[in-house]
Amino acid sequence: MNARTNRDLYDTPPGEADGGVGAFIRSWLPAPPARVLEIGSGDGGLALALAGEGWRVTAVDPRAPEGEPFVRGAVEDLDPSEHGPFDAAVAVLSLHHLHDLGVALEKIHSLLEPGAVFIVDEFSKEELEDEATAAYSFYQRLALLYGGYSPVTHSAGAVYEGESFECWRSRLGRSWEHIDEGRKILSALEARFEGREFASGPFLFRDGLDPLLEPLERKLIEAGRIRPIGFRWVGAARG
Incomplete structure (x- = not known):
């Protein structure tokens, strides 16, 4: 597997809210009308965008919107006779939520054509064990809060008025107890797919901070002052 530089897989236009995720995914997808499986579609924005550009998308999520191209449920429950085989799979910040990562990845592999690409955007919660990285996240959030930004309540890392660094860090750790570490996700991926590309890079700006x-x-990561939280991985289904 190639370990490309952060700039290769993290080529983010300034101010882009999704951190260049859409561009990253499109750069690896086979051309439309390839069949694409999205695992964890959230509000459906990516699935609808790809479908609108000609890809044949199936987007699965326990809370998926109704109608095409969505399937409400768990990826583990997809019936291969009804769904697939797919030419590509995409997972954006969803693998860490899976109840049984190994079982889910085996199912994803079974739904893919041999050689089909699997495109993953994730984060490593364990990197916030580094105090400098955690402090950067906390104090940037605190500055935005006191600058008039409302906290992003859907972010586990949201900071609330009067909360200390120590209390915030403890609360964040508790809220993330149930999700998988990045190293576990990578190990599970490499055990089941042929790894092609990997890079770590910025993530905190996407998680309740500001795209700007x-x-x-990125500068602090490249200088070695804080840890890269995000990672992007590309692999292929083995034949």
Whole structure:
């Protein structure tokens, strides 16, 4: 597997809210009308965008919107006779939520054509064990809060008025107890797919901060001052 530089897989235009995720995914997808499986579609924005551009998308999520191209449920429950085989699979910040990562990845592999690409955007919660990285996240959030930004309540890392660094860090650790570490996700992927590309890079700016902070986070990572939280991985289904 190639370990490409952060700039290869993290080529983010300044101020882009999704951190360049859409561009990253499109750069690896086979051309439309390839069949694409999205695992963890969330509000469906990516699935609808790809479908609108000609890809044949099936997007599975326990809370998926109704109607095409969505399937409400768990990827483990997809019936191969009804869904697939797919030419590509995409998972954006969803693998860490899976109840049984190994079982889910085996099912994803079974739904893919041999050689089909699997495109993953994730984060490593364990990197926030580094105090400098955690402090950067906390104090940037605190500055935005006191600058008039409302906290992003759907973010586990949201900071609330009067909360200390120690209390925030403890609360964040508890809220993330149930999700998988990045190293576990990578190990599970490499055990089941042929790894092709990997890079780590900025993530905190996407998690309740501001897209304009991406260059600062990137600069501190490249200088070795804070840890890269995000990672992107591309692999292929073995034949």
